[in-house]
Amino acid sequence: MASDRLTPTSYAVLVLVGRGGAGPHDLVRMMRQGRVYESAAESQYYAEPKRLERLGYLRASKLPGRTHARTHYELTDRGLEALREWIAGRPQHPRVGADPILRLLASDLVGEPAAKASLLSLREELADLRARLDAAEEVAATLPHREKYLRLNHRLARRVVDAYDAWLDEVERELAGE
Numbered sequence: 001m002a003s004d005r006l007t008p009t010s011y012a013v014l015v016l017v018g019r020g021g022a023g024p025h026d027l028v029r030m031m032r033q034g035r036v037y038e039s040a041a042e043s044q045y046y047a048e049p050k051r052l053e054r055l056g057y058l059r060a061s062k063l064p065g066r067t068h069a070r071t072h073y074e075l076t077d078r079g080l081e082a083l084r085e086w087i088a089g090r091p092q093h094p095r096v097g098a099d100p101i102l103r104l105l106a107s108d109l110v111g112e113p114a115a116k117a118s119l120l121s122l123r124e125e126l127a128d129l130r131a132r133l134d135a136a137e138e139v140a141a142t143l144p145h146r147e148k149y150l151r152l153n154h155r156l157a158r159r160v161v162d163a164y165d166a167w168l169d170e171v172e173r174e175l176a177g178e
Helices: 008-017 024-033 042-054 077-088 098-105 112-120 122-140 147-174
Strands: 058-063 070-075
Touching: 008 024, 008 042, 008 058, 008 070, 008 077, 024 042, 024 070, 024 122, 042 058, 042 070, 070 077, 098 112, 098 147, 112 122, 112 147, 122 147
Parallel strands: none
Antiparallel strands: 058 070
16 A cells, blocks of 8 residues: 655645646646656656545546546645645755766776766756756746746756756866767
């Protein structure tokens, strides 16, 4: 039996459901757009709302869709109270992405040229993240109740992406050439 404990993904779903509610497809779309922030599997954004409904944190209703009725979730009083309790606690410390770090540490095992090539391919990902952040800025303007908070998060995300870019410059300079 699944745990009744709330996880970081649980809180992400509760926050994304927000004031206006959201369906699973909406949650996945938001997760894809904001992938710089969250790394949970898409399947979790379909499963977690059902679990949260079962636990009383969300309420589901059926709304008309293009081809069939779609599920729409809204926060319950219990869900809002869980968010209030969660926000009163200390945030977890920021985590530095493990995959690039492990790839650099593997340099002595696989050779610096291979590690360097692998890591420098991350620049394409960083460019994609920047493009997604540009699009997210446009979306933020359409959400006046969250615009200020979204823009603050986007500025932090840009700084993280910029830091990875600067780190890749160091990797390029310091690791052996091809």
